[in-house]
Every structure is written in C-alpha cells, then in structure tokens.
Amino acid sequence: MLTGLISPFRRTSGMARWILVSGLFITGVFIAFALFAPWIAPYDFNQQTVDGVKFDKMAPPDGDHWFGTNDQFYDVLSRVIWGARTAVEVVALSVMFSVVIGVPLGLLSGFVGGWVDRVLVFLMDSLYAMPSLLLAIVFSFLLRGPLGGGIIAAALSLTAIYIPQYYRVVRNTTVSAREATYVEAARAIGAKNGTIMGRYLFGNVIQSVPVIGTLNAADAIGTLAALGFLGLGIQPNEASEWGYDLSRALDDAAAGIWWTTVFPGMAIVLLVTGLTLVGEGLNETVNPALRKRRLRPVQLPPHEPSTYLAEKDDTRFAVGDRETVEKRDER
Amino acid sequence: MQTKPEPAVVGDDLIEMSELEVHYELRGGTLSRLLGVGAGTVKAVDGVNVTLRRGEVLGVVGESGSGKTTLGRALLGLAKSTRGTITYRKPRAGGEHPEQVVSKMSARELRELRTDLQMVFQDPHAALNPSMSIETAVGHPLKIHGIASGEELRKRVAAALERVGLSPAEQFMRKYPSDLSGGQKQRAVIARAIILDPEVLVADEPVSMLDASVRAKILQLMLDLKADLGLTYVYITHDLATAKFFCDRIAIMYLGRIVEIGPTDEIFADPKHPYTKALLKAIPEPDPHKVVPRDLPRGEIPDAASPPLGCSFHPRCPEAVAECGWESRDLRNLLEEHWTRQDPSVYESEQGLVGDLGVLDKPQKRVTIGKGADSARVRQLLDRARAENPSEPLWRGVDEVRETEDGVEVVFHKGYDPLLRPSGGVEVACVLYPEPVTPEPARPEDDRHGS
Numbered sequence: 010m011l012t013g014l015i016s017p018f019r020r021t022s023g024m025a026r027w028i029l030v031s032g033l034f035i036t037g038v039f040i041a042f043a044l045f046a047p048w049i050a051p052y053d054f055n056q057q058t059v060d061g062v063k064f065d066k067m068a069p070p071d072g073d074h075w076f077g078t079n080d081q082f083y084d085v086l087s088r089v090i091w092g093a094r095t096a097v098e099v100v101a102l103s104v105m106f107s108v109v110i111g112v113p114l115g116l117l118s119g120f121v122g123g124w125v126d127r128v129l130v131f132l133m134d135s136l137y138a139m140p141s142l143l144l145a146i147v148f149s150f151l152l153r154g155p156l157g158g159g160i161i162a163a164a165l166s167l168t169a170i171y172i173p174q175y176y177r178v179v180r181n182t183t184v185s186a187r188e189a190t191y192v193e194a195a196r197a198i199g200a201k202n203g204t205i206m207g208r209y210l211f212g213n214v215i216q217s218v219p220v221i222g223t224l225n226a227a228d229a230i231g232t233l234a235a236l237g238f239l240g241l242g243i244q245p246n247e248a249s250e251w252g253y254d255l256s257r258a259l260d261d262a263a264a265g266i267w268w269t270t271v272f273p274g275m276a277i278v279l280l281v282t283g284l285t286l287v288g289e290g291l292n293e294t295v296n297p298a299l300r301k302r303r304l305r306p307v308q309l310p311p312h313e314p315s316t317y318l319a320e321k322d323d324t325r326f327a328v329g330d331r332e333t334v335e336k337r338d339e340r
Numbered sequence: 341m342q343t344k345p346e347p348a349v350v351g352d353d354l355i356e357m358s359e360l361e362v363h364y365e366l367r368g369g370t371l372s373r374l375l376g377v378g379a380g381t382v383k384a385v386d387g388v389n390v391t392l393r394r395g396e397v398l399g400v401v402g403e404s405g406s407g408k409t410t411l412g413r414a415l416l417g418l419a420k421s422t423r424g425t426i427t428y429r430k431p432r433a434g435g436e437h438p439e440q441v442v443s444k445m446s447a448r449e450l451r452e453l454r455t456d457l458q459m460v461f462q463d464p465h466a467a468l469n470p471s472m473s474i475e476t477a478v479g480h481p482l483k484i485h486g487i488a489s490g491e492e493l494r495k496r497v498a499a500a501l502e503r504v505g506l507s508p509a510e511q512f513m514r515k516y517p518s519d520l521s522g523g524q525k526q527r528a529v530i531a532r533a534i535i536l537d538p539e540v541l542v543a544d545e546p547v548s549m550l551d552a553s554v555r556a557k558i559l560q561l562m563l564d565l566k567a568d569l570g571l572t573y574v575y576i577t578h579d580l581a582t583a584k585f586f587c588d589r590i591a592i593m594y595l596g597r598i599v600e601i602g603p604t605d606e607i608f609a610d611p612k613h614p615y616t617k618a619l620l621k622a623i624p625e626p627d628p629h630k631v632v633p634r635d636l637p638r639g640e641i642p643d644a645a646s647p648p649l650g651c652s653f654h655p656r657c658p659e660a661v662a663e664c665g666w667e668s669r670d671l672r673n674l675l676e677e678h679w680t681r682q683d684p685s686v687y688e689s690e691q692g693l694v695g696d697l698g699v700l701d702k703p704q705k706r707v708t709i710g711k712g713a714d715s716a717r718v719r720q721l722l723d724r725a726r727a728e729n730p731s732e733p734l735w736r737g738v739d740e741v742r743e744t745e746d747g748v749e750v751v752f753h754k755g756y757d758p759l760l761r762p763s764g765g766v767e768v769a770c771v772l773y774p775e776p777v778t779p780e781p782a783r784p785e786d787d788r789h790g791s
Contacts, residue, residue: 190466197416198481198532199454208480212471 025293032286039280042093051075054091054249057082067266077268079254080261085268089276091249095160096280099243100229102164103171104222110168111175112215118176119183119214120206130180133173141170145232149241158244167232171225178221182214220292227284234277251277352429354572355392355415355540359424360385360443362407362414366645380645384410386596387424389760392540394431397566397573399587399604401580401619405641407596408576409462412542415574416457417442417450430456431539455485458533462545464525468517474501475513478532485536500531503568505561523554527561534565542574547582559586581623584608592616595644595652602766612768614659639673649703650755651771657733663771665755666737668707672700674734678725690721705754708747715743722748 042049051074057064063082070077076085118129136144148166156162186192187210195209236242237252245253251273258269362385384407392398400408413419415426426442445453461467468477479497482488488496494513501509504527517525526546533541543562547555559582565571577583583590584604591601592615600613611617618637637656642648648655650665655673657664675697679687694710710718719741726735740751756771763773 190461190463191469193418194459194461194467194529194532195469195480196418197454197459198536199451199484200480201451201484204484208472209469213469 025290028286029290029294032283032288032290035279035283036287039093039276039283040097042090043097044094046091046094050087050090052084052087054088055083055246056087067261067269069266070268076272079258079269081257085254085272088249088254089251089272092251092254092273092276093280095243095248095250096230096233098160099164099167099233100226102160103167103229104226106164106168107171107175107225108218108222111172112179112218114172115176115179116183116206116210116214119180120187120202120210122184122187126180129176133176136169137173137177141228142232142235144170145236146239146241149236153241157247158242159247160243163233163236163243166236167229170232171229174221174225175218178217179214182217183210186210186213216295220288220295223284223288223291227281227288230277230281230284352394352431353391354394354429354431356427356429357388357390357392357411357415357424358427360388360411360414360421360426361423362410362419363422382644383407383596383647384419384644385414385421386647388593388596388598390591390598390601392572392574394539394572395570396588397575397586399583399590400574400576400593401578401583401590402593403578403641405595405644406593407644408578408593409544410596411593412459412544412574412576415442415540415542416459417445417453418459428453428456451484454481455536456539458536458538458541460526460529460533460541460543460546463549464522464529465517465549467529468525470517472516473513474506474515474517474520474528477517478528478535481532481536487536496535497531500535501528503534503565504528504531505557506531522550523558526550526554526558530558530561530565534569534571537569538571540572540574542576544576545578546575548577548579555582562586580619592619595641595647597652597769598760599653599770600766600768601760602768606765610764610766612763612766612773613653613770614657614772615653618658646703649705650757651769654733654755659772660733660736661771662736662753663756664733664737665757666734666752667755668700668702668704668750668752670734670737671707671709671750672697674725674732678728681728693717693721705752706749708744708749710747713747715745715748718748719743722750 052059064074064078064084066078066082067080068074068078074084074086076089079085079088114129118126145166148169149162152162152165156165192205192209195205200209233242233250234252234255237250237254238256240253240256242252243250254273255270255277258266258273262270361383363381363383366380366382386407388411390398400411402408410419414421417426421443424443428440428442430440440449440453442450442453468474472480475494475497478500479488479493482493482496497513498509501507501512506512506524506527512520512524512528517528520528530546541562546562547558550558562573563586566573573586575583575586580590587604589602590604590607591598592607592613593599594615600607600611600616607616608620611620615637637653637658639656642652642655648665648669649667650663651657651660654660654664654666655670660666675694679690682690693713695713697709699709699711700707710721722741726732737753737755738750739753740749742749742751758769758771758773760767760769761773
C-alpha cells in the first residue's frame, strides 16, 4: 500500500520532482497548521484578552504578538493559523463532495449514453459556462438560509463549481474506455453493468482525478477567500477566514498598517502556490504525455580479464572496466 | 508426420444457427436523423445457417469485413441478432438436451449462458483490464456467478493458470497485465475463459496478434484443452493455414454469408467456390523456388451497406457467368477502370460524353447512360471498352446494348442469388454448382435488396 503511494514519487525526476517536493512541503506546512492549530497558535482565533488584559488595537508586531494585532483586538498570527484550518476543511470537503458526485455521474453518463448522457452533458455544460465566482456567490446565498454561514455551506457552494470538471473528464474517458475489448470481455464472462462500471471502468477512468483534485483545491482557496472578502463566506463568529480578514484590513493599509493585510494575503498566496505545484508535479508524473522517466545509471561489475587474455594483451581489454550503461528505469 | 489431431468424436448438435441476421443501422447525418430517414443498414451477418456439433472445431474463415467476428459475438449474445434464431442444446447428465434460444434471452439468462459459452479475444493486450491483477481477472467469472470465493477461488485460479501453462501460478497471480508478454496474456485470457468449465469456446483470431513463435504453442494449448475438457471450438480466423491445422470443418464467409462449408480436408483438396479457391491461393508458400499462381481476386470487399446484387462475390470473381447478377454499379467500375488506362485528353472527351456516372450508383438491371449525347458515340465508347478486354466477365452478363433516343440502354442478364447447396462432400453457394436433383427456385434478387 505504502509502496503504491510513493511509487509515483519515485518515478519522478528533475524539474517534476522539485515541483512536487516543494509543493508537498508548502502544502504539508499548512496542513500541519490546520491539524494542530490549537497547539501551534498562541491564542484562540476570537480571543481578545489574556489574563483579563485586553490586547492593544492594531499593535505592530512585537514579542507578544509576532504578527501584531488587528482592529478587532485579535492576534494576527493566531488568525492566520486558525485560518489554515478553515481553508483546509472547506477545500477538503468541497473536493470530496465534487469527487463523490462528479465521478459516478460521469461514469454513469458515459457508460449508459443515450438521453441520460445528453441531459447530463447539457446540465453540466450550463454550469460550466457560468463564471465560477458568480455561481459560488449564488449558491452561498441559497445555502445560507438552510445551512447557515458555516463551513459546510461554504464547501457546498464551492462543490457546485467543481462537479462539472470531474464529470467531464470522467465521462469522456468512460466513453472511450467503454468500447475497449476488456469491457466486452467482462460482458462475455457474465458481468452485470454495475460490475462493469465498478470493477472494469472505474479504475481506468479515475487516473486524472487526483491531478484535477489538487488543481481545483488551489482554485478553491482563491474562491473561498473571494467569498470571504465579499462577506458571503464563513461568518466571522464561526471561524477565522483569510478573505474576511483581508477585507477588514483593507482600509487600514492606507494608514501604514501593513501587518493585517500582508500575513493573511501571504497565507493565501503560499497555499495556492503549494497546491498548484503539487497538481502540476502530479500531472507531470501521472500524465504519460508529459512524463519523463528517470534514467538510472547501471553499474556493471568490474571487468576482470582472464589470465590468458591478460597475459596476451592488457591494453585491449582495459576499456571494459567500470563501464556504466544508462538503463531506462521502467518501474 | 501427423500434425492434425485425431478427428474428435463428433457428437450431437450443440448450437444451431438458423437464418441468423445481424444488421446494424447506419447513423446518417443530422438532417436524415431529424427526418427519420435511415442511412441504411450494414448487413454484418446476413442469413447464416450452420450447426455446431459437440466436440468439433468449426473454423470460420473470411477477409476483414466478412462478418466472421460479428457471427462469433452473436453466438454469445454479445451482438444482438436482428432476425433468425440461435438454439443452444445444453447437454445434461440425464441425456436430456433442453433447448435454449440465445437470440430470445433476457439479459439475466444471457449472463447465465456465459457459464457455458466463452470467448477468447483477438488482442490479448486489450482483453485484460489493465487495473486488475491476474488473480482477480482470471477468478472474476467465478466470483460473478457466485461459484467460488476465498480460498476455494484462489485454488481454482491457481489450477486454471497452471492448466494454461502459467506456472508457477503463484508467481503470476500478483502480476498485472502490463507485466506479461503477449503470449502470457493470451494464456491468462484462455484461463479466464476455461475457469467456468464451458462447453463452447469462441476463439476470435486468438493467435493473429502474437509472434509466430508463440502461435503454434497457443494453438497446441487450445487443442490440449479441447481434449482434456471436452470443449467445442468456433475458431474465427482469416488465416487458412492455421485453420487447416486446427479445424475439423471450415465455413468460408463472404460479406455476411457462408459461401462454402465442409470438412477441412475436402475444402483444401477440392475447393469449389471461386472465393475459396482465391483464399487458398493466398496462403503463403514457404518454398521460395516454388512459383505459385497468384491470381487473387481484384478489388476490395464491397460495402456491406449495399452489397452487390445476385452473388456478392461476382464483381471480383474470375469465373463469373451471366447469371451472377450483373448490374449498373459493375458498369461504372468497368468504365472507370477503362479510363485509368487512357490519356487524360481521351478521358476528358469520353467522360464528357457519358456525363455524370451517378445514375449507375443505384443498383439497376436496366440502365441508360449518356443522356442527351450522341448515342452512336456512346455506343462506340462501350465497344472500345469491350474490345480492350473482351474476356471481362461483365460482358457475359450484358444481354443487350441498345441505342434509344434518350441515350444508350444497357440491359443486364437476370441474376440469381445462390443458396448454400450440397455439392460433393461440401455445401457451396455458387451459381456454378446448381442443385443436382431438384432445382429449387432461387431467391430473386429483389428479395435481397429491399429498395
């Protein structure tokens, strides 16, 4: 299992490997923030006092507050770290929802074909045609009533944007895989349609899903921040959110208070960059059209001329020593 | 040297195909779909009658596009038959043979049937799911039909793998198709087919994608399996050389029909149908010093959406006679072939004389060409074409060339669509071999061509 997980990584080389490694590192740091926020962050995200003493308002960075405080007396460092938890939660949920809905829909649509396919393609294309931020805004308005302004609502409004992407990729791969001989062979051994979809098509059509997933995650961070900036995302009393912090800090930036904008902004940029790097790195690894396999030099055992030959002519066979042959690493 | 195995005990009828037809509707353009006008049908299998006997190897031989693969798929119910029946007589212990009509089965019954009828595919590289290990792939039929699971399943998979020569089985079970060679993959495909202990194995060109060195081994394996497991084979191939080695009976297919069927030895010793003769001539001769006559049939296999009138083979047949069903499209081919040998200037003037040959595209027995032109000159053109190659079989089928005020009318001889009739030890569908005793009224060609 573990070897299966790291095998794509071992196959990488050069640039692709650096892209993947740096992306994984950045993303890993933010995921660590998200998981261990209560222990890493010095204060709570909505904490304004310590030991009964209120924080200074908009205090510049110092020993107590490394990133300073903002206009609501909150500690910026804690807001940034807790913000990572919000971002990771929302993005993980939305990617999960869109995979769980988009992949089976695409599989079904591509396999069954006919009018089911046409209706679904039409529906998904209409969703795809809309500007994604607009769609997210509409959905967050709609979902605010029944679900409130929490993490679930934000994740669902992002899900609506990304379902069509998974659907399209999976549907198109299914349409071509459906005609493969192994599908006919599955039918010939008596497999039901459900078995054919689940056991024969699924494994062969989801190969590009991880790549889309990571790239969508990067995109989702931006969209979530945009929603927060517009005041439509997660409500400030529910969780710390970078976009919301940015929108509040905007007015102060003109007055020379830089720390309230720079740190949440940096966090967004870094996480988006990290996820994009992972996505691109994975793409170069998984996509055979882009993939460059690592060439590993193969060391041949040192050539030992037999005594007979050595006596006859030493120089002629000396070339055979320590010959390296580059061999394609197929595994 | 005995290369051919002892003829198997040929038993009772196992599968009977009667008047089997598999037609595919062609999808036309958007407009014709909107108007509800079909773009025509491709007659992949067009009225096949053949009986498969228990324990035999029936070879189905033909060029690409002859419908042999579709026939095999229809046998398993993978291609839906549009007319006719396939009757399967499942052998039971008590000597009973309950009849099952494959072509009328529901999806459930078809799945049930797959425990008895199995298939080996042409391309072993595509026939295995690339994301499934060999153990799962080979054992999947047992799992699907709920026959075995767990340790029992594993044991049976190992046994099947050993049986097809993938041993030690343990070593292959964990591998994926991409880890195996072509021959190994085909062995795995065969293992998957025999694991349900079927009665009939349809092998669709099982060795055509393999290296020559592996072919003989796979064929030998299939013969061993037949002897051990009491299998009946339908061996679909374009290669008469392997068919000679492998089959008890051979059916030659052309454009969706069987044109000749009989015991292998008779077919090879005394081929009757001109198409069979042509196929036999196409077998490569290993001796480079031996000169083999290679008057192979001209042209390509015709379009199955609008097959020639009469006998489908007549446009390519070197022995064609007047009754073969000559028609307007043959005249077009003749004229165009004539022009390939002419000067461009001659072509210009002759082409201008007869105008658009599109009128010949609709199959007709009576056709007028050169409308509005000088009919005498059109006639001279036809005479020139005839003089160029007087032995061209087409002219045998032309009854009359007449100048009318409209142009030149060409009248073709009435043709027949020959049925499969016994002749000697074989059955053959050719006008040259008429029914010896009672002449059966041949099907008129209009029946064949619905328009």
